[in-house]
Amino acid sequence: MRRAIFAVLVTAAGLMLLLSFKPHEVASAERPPAAVSGSTAGSTAGSTAGSTAQDAGGTGSSGESAGSSGDGARTVTGDAVDTRWGPVQVRITLSGSRITAVDAIVVPDSNGRDREINSFAVPVLTQEALAAQSAQIDTVSGATYTSQGYAGSLQSALDKAGL
Amino acid sequence: MTTTHAGHRPGSSGRHVSAREAPARGVTRLVPAATQALIAAGVVAVLALWWSDTPSVIGLGGWLTGAGRITGLLAGYAIVVLIALMARVPALERGVGADRLARWHAMGGRYTVGLAVAHTLLIIWGYAVTARTNVAHETASLVLTYPDMLKATVAVLLLVGVGAVSARAVRARVRYETWFYLHFYTYLAAALAFGHQLSDGEQFVGDRTAQLAWYGLYGVVAALVLWYRFITPVARAFRHRLRVTHVVPEAPGVVSVYLTGRHLGELRAEAGQFFRWRFLTRDLWWAANPYSLSAVPASHELRITVKDLGDQSRSLGRLRPGVRVAAEGPYGAFTARRATRRQVLLIAGGVGITPIRALFETVPGEVTLLYRASRPQDVVFQRELAAIAARRGAALHYLIGPRAQVGEPFTAEVLTSLVPGLRDHDVYLCGPAGMTGTAVAALRRAGVPRRHIHHESFEF
Numbered sequence: 001m002r003r004a005i006f007a008v009l010v011t012a013a014g015l016m017l018l019l020s021f022k023p024h025e026v027a028s029a030e031r032p033p034a035a036v037s038g039s040t041a042g043s044t045a046g047s048t049a050g051s052t053a054q055d056a057g058g059t060g061s062s063g064e065s066a067g068s069s070g071d072g073a074r075t076v077t078g079d080a081v082d083t084r085w086g087p088v089q090v091r092i093t094l095s096g097s098r099i100t101a102v103d104a105i106v107v108p109d110s111n112g113r114d115r116e117i118n119s120f121a122v123p124v125l126t127q128e129a130l131a132a133q134s135a136q137i138d139t140v141s142g143a144t145y146t147s148q149g150y151a152g153s154l155q156s157a158l159d160k161a162g163l
Numbered sequence: 164m165t166t167t168h169a170g171h172r173p174g175s176s177g178r179h180v181s182a183r184e185a186p187a188r189g190v191t192r193l194v195p196a197a198t199q200a201l202i203a204a205g206v207v208a209v210l211a212l213w214w215s216d217t218p219s220v221i222g223l224g225g226w227l228t229g230a231g232r233i234t235g236l237l238a239g240y241a242i243v244v245l246i247a248l249m250a251r252v253p254a255l256e257r258g259v260g261a262d263r264l265a266r267w268h269a270m271g272g273r274y275t276v277g278l279a280v281a282h283t284l285l286i287i288w289g290y291a292v293t294a295r296t297n298v299a300h301e302t303a304s305l306v307l308t309y310p311d312m313l314k315a316t317v318a319v320l321l322l323v324g325v326g327a328v329s330a331r332a333v334r335a336r337v338r339y340e341t342w343f344y345l346h347f348y349t350y351l352a353a354a355l356a357f358g359h360q361l362s363d364g365e366q367f368v369g370d371r372t373a374q375l376a377w378y379g380l381y382g383v384v385a386a387l388v389l390w391y392r393f394i395t396p397v398a399r400a401f402r403h404r405l406r407v408t409h410v411v412p413e414a415p416g417v418v419s420v421y422l423t424g425r426h427l428g429e430l431r432a433e434a435g436q437f438f439r440w441r442f443l444t445r446d447l448w449w450a451a452n453p454y455s456l457s458a459v460p461a462s463h464e465l466r467i468t469v470k471d472l473g474d475q476s477r478s479l480g481r482l483r484p485g486v487r488v489a490a491e492g493p494y495g496a497f498t499a500r501r502a503t504r505r506q507v508l509l510i511a512g513g514v515g516i517t518p519i520r521a522l523f524e525t526v527p528g529e530v531t532l533l534y535r536a537s538r539p540q541d542v543v544f545q546r547e548l549a550a551i552a553a554r555r556g557a558a559l560h561y562l563i564g565p566r567a568q569v570g571e572p573f574t575a576e577v578l579t580s581l582v583p584g585l586r587d588h589d590v591y592l593c594g595p596a597g598m599t600g601t602a603v604a605a606l607r608r609a610g611v612p613r614r615h616i617h618h619e620s621f622e623f
Binding site: 004007015018022025118142 | 219234
């Protein structure tokens with residue numbers, strides 16, 4: 001019994017120690033990962049987003065896809081940014097130089113955990129982007145990779161829009 | 164009552180067997196340490212895999228999930244180590260010793276079940292915190308929607324079940340055979356849990372090298388088990404065609420079974436070793452029980468001596484000549500190779516005399532045997548032991564009688580007075596765990612270094 005308690009304590013202490021050596025700060029997404037061309041976008045957020053991604057891939061290797069609607073708003077699609085769990089790609093809607101909407105058209109969804117994480121992370125990231133009006137947004141804890149991909153794709157969209 | 168025969172009555176009828184010269188004695192000492200070092204290196208590698216793959220640990224969810232991943236990786240590693248320890252690999256069986264392997268396995272087994280349970284709870288909790296959902300919802304989502312998670316759920320339940328049956332309190336109440344066969348479910352558990360490690364494990368998804376290493380680890384252990392636990396025993400059974408020749412009662416509840424077969428020399432069995440015996444009769448064929456050789460193995464004959472301890476050993480008295488036997492082995496490092504000193508003390512308690520009886524004949528050097536039994540009628544091999552003592556000029560002491568009457572026979576004082584120069588002996592001990600523990604403590608107090616005390620416990 002004493003040995004069992006000892007084993008539990010040593011294991012718990014070892015775990016705490018290992019975990020404590022890792023950084024605990026929310027890493028900012030100032031260094032977005034390298035962008036990949038839109039055509040490599042493999043997994044998609046949904047069926048409608050999927051077709052959009054294909055379109056985005058089809059329009060050019062840079063993945064640029066800008067359109068405009070009657071009221072002067074235009075949309076720009078950012079590059080698909082590859083993350084560990086799959087590509088992330090966003091499309092922004094601009095009114096003049098103001099971002100009025102951000103749609104994540106491709107997010108990792110290869111398993112249940114990806115879907116679960118993105119279901120809460122993407123709305124938070126969108127809110128942050130709209131509030132910041134830039135790609136300087138905080139990482140959502142628990143969704144580090146998606147956050148980085150999101151910021152990277154958003155930055156490329158802003159670059160293409162000339163903002 | 165203490166009786167002593169010291170090397171008289173020469174010219175006895177004991178059969179002459181040359182004690183095999185033990186090659187490379189020093190090397191076998193290194194095997195346990197090397198095995199432990201190898202296991203520890205694997206632990207470090209597993210932790211390194213997590214370390215190199217984890218950029219940061221953020222928030223409560225991050226801590227919980229991180230701890231869950233580490234415990235999960237360790238559990239996935241530990242379960243194959245446990246299976247490998249029990250794969251009957253000859254180098255381990257001889258170098259480490261089956262009883263020590265069994266102790267490591269039992270200790271490691273409890274720890275591994277703990278790791279698997281901790282992994283399950285920590286991951287559920289951690290994912291729930293990260294996903295901002297509750298634990299019940301997260302559990303359902305994990306089990307039902309993640310790949311291979313239904314299988315993993317069954318696996319963890321199996322592990323907990325096997326762990327519960329092996330726990331000391333329950334173990335005493337189930338039959339040896341039940342307990343033994345339940346353990347085969349750990350193979351199933353390891354196989355069922357394997358899928359989710361690769362398809363859901365953060366450290367394996369998208370990391371081809373880690374995946375291949377994990378496949379390699381599981382593959383090698385599976386091959387070892389298949390080869391040494393299934394193919395080799397079957398091949399051996401066909402090669403040696405062991406049969407019972409006769410069964411001799413030795414004492415109340417104790418019988419000797421004599422066996423013969425072909426090519427027995429190829430088994431390279433040594434005095435002090437044991438086999439796992441499977442008697443191919445209608446009621447016994449499915450259980451393989453470990454019994455020590457009670458005589459020096461000869462080219463045409465093996466002998467085991469069995470005390471009525473479990474269900475199987477009771478039926479052995481009714482074995483008929485001609486019954487076929489499949490034997491796995493030889494196992495055990497309790498052999499003359501362990502001795503490095505000229506003087507050797509053998510201590511036997513009860514039916515623990517069986518391997519000691521064989522060693523008494525073969526261990527080189529000046530030999531003293533202490534044989535402890537609580538009742539005179541329990542003493543076996545009296546005539547054989549006297550004959551060996553006479554031929555070798557060895558000392559033989561019987562320590563007989565209930566402890567209430569004769570006092571504790573295993574104290575530093577008693578042992579020192581019985582065995583002159585005790586501290587310069589190599590000591591071999593075999594008996595019930597309680598007796599072995601007492602005797603080891605007494606020997607240590609009497610100044611015998613731990614590395615010169617060799618013991619094998621009968622309680623598997």
